[in-house]
Amino acid sequence: MKIHVISDKCQGHNRCYAIAPELFDVDDYGYASELGDGEVPSGLEAKAELAAANCPEHAIEVTR
Numbered sequence: 183m184k185i186h187v188i189s190d191k192c193q194g195h196n197r198c199y200a201i202a203p204e205l206f207d208v209d210d211y212g213y214a215s216e217l218g219d220g221e222v223p224s225g226l227e228a229k230a231e232l233a234a235a236n237c238p239e240h241a242i243e244v245t246r
């Protein structure tokens with residue numbers, strides 16, 4: 183599983199980072215990006231799905 187933050191859509195709510203700091207980084211303004219290459223480590227799939235579902239801007243892509 184992979185995640186990707188679509189930067190054009192991200193509005194910096196910081197929710198993804200609050201849910202899954204293991205998967206996301208945020209800059210000083212709260213705009214998010216996936217950590218590393220976006221590969222979701224085993225065991226964190228549910229957190230990745232939760233973060234994507236809770237992004238109000240639908241800015242998190244999840245691919246399998």
Ligand code: SF4
Nearest residue numbers: 192193195196198237
């Ligand atoms: S929850 Fe969505 S809009 Fe908010 S920082 Fe994360 S990716 Fe960006």
